[in-house]
Amino acid sequence: MKPDLKQMLWGLIVICTCQSVKGQSNLSKKQRPNIVYIMSDDHGYQAISAYGYGLNKTPNIDRLAKEGILFTRATVTNSLCAPSRAVLLTGKHSFVNGKVDNEARFNWNQDNFAKQLQQHGYQTALIGKIHMDGLPQGFDHSAVLIDQGEYYNPNFIVDGTKKQLQGYVTDLTTDMAIDWIKNRDKEKPFCLLYHQKAPHREWLPALRHLSAYTSMTVPEPKTLFDNYANRGSAARTAEMNILKHMNWAGDNKIPPALMDELGIKEYLNWDKAAFNNNLGRMTPAERATWDSVYNPIMAAFKKKYPSMNDQELTRWRYQRYMQDYLGTVAAVDDGVGRMLDFLKENGLDENTIIVYTSDQGFYLGEHGWFDKRFMYEESLRTPLLVRYPAEIPAGTRSDALVQNLDFAPTLLDYAGITVPKDMQGASFRKLAGGKEKKWRDVIYYTYYEYPSIHMVKRHYGIRTDRYKLIHFYYDVDEWELYDLEKDPEELNNVYNDPTYTDVKKTMHKKLTATRRHYKDSEENDQRFMPKARRK
Template identity: 60%
Template sequence: MKIIWFLPVLLIYLIPHGSFSQENASKENLPNIIFIMSDDHGYQAISAYNDELIQTPNIDRIADEGAIFNNSFVTNSICAPSRAVMLTGKHSFINGKVDNVQPFNWDQQMFPKLLQENGYQTALVGKIHLDGTPQGFDYSAVLPGQGRYYNPNFIIDDKKQQIHGHVTEITTQLALDWLKDREQDKPFLLLYHQKAPHREWLPMPKHFQAYSDKEFPLPETLFDDYKGRGTAAKTAEMNILEDMNWAGDSKIPPEVMEQLGIEERTDWGKNAYKSNLGRMDSTQRATWDKTYDKMIEDFIAEYPNMNKKELMQWRYQRYMQDYLASIAGVDEGVGDILNFLKENNLEENTIVVYTSDQGFYLGEHGWFDKRFMYEPSLKTPLLIRYPKEIMPNTTVDKMVQNIDYAPTLLDYAGVDIPGDIQGKSMKPLLENNNAEWRDEIYYTYYEYPSIHMVKRHYGIRTPRYKLIHFYYDINEWELYDLKEDPREMKNLYNDPQYADLIKELKARLQDLRDKYGDSKVKDEKFLEDYLEAVEN
């Protein structure tokens, strides 16, 4: 009897790290998971959050039939590092991917590997923007690097091939093909990642005309002069009028730029224009020209008489037309995936997540792109549907981050969450919005000097306040009261009334850095070697 009693106890201790919990041991109880990530999709361009710019009925279905997160944030607002955080559940300075340049170590622990080890069939389709061969997936069909919009190359299980069509439709079809062909008796994880709406915003042909005719409301801060902010906001190169490429972004052909005397600092935009349109076949190009030739003709006539304000408004509208048209295709793809689940009786037991790799500026502060800890790039959309457990129209207001994705999905799959994962499972919040949770988040950004020239910085955000430290070649702090100043127009750091609050927030910030293990940034210290190099 003693031996019989001893064996199960021994087996409990011998269960490997990341094993199934007992309550979810049977396969029929394990949820399928579809994790949808688009690239640079600002929450402002999802009608579940804001219906002024676009209607996204299919993405909205996830919120209507599940949960919407009103305060979802990233830890580092830039593409490749955000994806590394998503996979690992760890901050950039822990997983090693701090910017778009550093290599990513696929050998490290990631949640798809843990699911795969515990019986899940796994697939990665679309954009991942991390060099090297993806690990943790039974099947992968990924875009090399940033990928192309028209007739893109895909690396499918280590073999490169070009596929004819638009990348958004192709990515959706590859995902659907895998869902149809997978092993039917296993739970599955599908990472379904769209390139759109990443720069330079080339929509599907069927959306050209509908969006080119639209005019969109101007953001209140489109003509921001950055008074009341520090050096970082004033020196960033993200202004729609000054820093967007005329050819690549606004779709003005290089020969028209030359005709009108429009000059730029580099040839990036001209090269992008030629390369992007050069991938189109004759039919695709004819459809493009039918819409865009009229826009170019009108611009040639109007440009000589336009002042800077009018030019900014024109460029903003061009930006929104292509950006939002690109999102229309993404939304249709989400609808195709949701319809497949419903038609194949997979809806009830499949978790569907929709998010973006970070937020994006849609003209706020006159900007495009991301990177800053200011709200439009820090905040990201997050919608989760799981009919079996998440009630329709659930709203979550607590502050979550992309370090929380991995532990949440492991938790729902019944896989033990490794102790070195830095995020927390959001499952308690989806059951009760008042569940005990964090009341502060930590942010870092490293990619400077580089494109867009956003200074390196780190900071803390609480439900009401945000404290940011810009460092490296400057030493400046910014404090914002998000309740009184939600658009972050007035830096309060030098206001004596906030001295005690600043002291408290700095202490909390240091506690966060200690907690997460960020020792690479030295407070209050200029990097002398860097300054010496600049001077020389």
């Protein structure tokens, strides 16, 4: 064999071997996009001005809608913080990845999309909240909050080492996210999971936002005084009512001493402790600023409280809740603006996919509630905005039934990596780019954390373009069916309405087929029950 031919063959062997080691990436290094995945915690889509609800203004998050795509009906598979994050990472339903509730441990040894990106040459980082035990796997760098984290002067676990940082958590998370991009290996594409704690309970705004947001009046939802008629026991027995179940000190910021003076009892035994612990993290100067804003509010409440009826108290508590909630959102929006500006100033905005979403939806007073968990719309739906100018037309809107189950496959698809066959989601890359219109016609949902805080009963169900079928089980056996076209606020369960007989039959067939498709079953329902309740 001639030497030059032998060299050519060896060269081909080396190239093929390298490609085999690198994996199934279909894109060159220069073509592969960077990824900045921004996830907030409990950020209801109603509190993003691009969605049109008029509660607040989020000009920076809105930029993603103007320059990319806004999904109007993005949903989650399990409306709870840690399970949602597990679904994001694995592309698998909770009953497959094992993280069914906030108490179950997450197995970091299982595959996740960040590990796949690492294996295919990406540099990866996770900064902010993950709310799962164990050192995150799949990341070259991690700086994560402990459990729920703190708003003021928080503790982080930075690559396995605990550190307390001085400042406001939302700003610190943004600082670290930008610094990591600045100091990354510039020879590699990168994926950054940039996760904010806000606007999670107990809703403590940045000091710079206190005055503006505590003085605003927020529009009340039409269902603030919902009486849960025409629905099953689950809605009536849930413990997330703003008047009855919200904490007075931790949530509404009434000092424990004032609670004692007015004879207000704790609903949860950690209410006063939450207030003291949260504000106890402040420096004297920070606390002085806080007191200058909240002390007059509490002085006015002290005068009014003795004569307030339940309706007046509900309205007062709703305003206090929403003022602080929207105040925390303001800092999240600030951070998004800083990130977008940084990417643009450094020439990274054109080849970077930017995702903004939340780990689930949230009740902002609808049905008189706060929190999430239910399969009803405000909890099920989550904000989702994606910017990638190379493929996504600016100003696009989509009502497709995408889910957080789809994030892992979609991001791998953009990176040119073959999606593992055991991932249950689907890539919405072509959908977002306007190259595909056909999409799934049904989504599947499960919820397991009962009995527990908020007492939302266990349930599973499906949602189509128009209808929703829910089965509540464990200590009840109740079915609910909603016509979302005629009843978007889900006030009337039509499961036993004879005019919906055919719809009910069709939805039951779809539910059976969907459960089979995702490999869920009654055996799984039993497997994740407390031992005493298993058959």
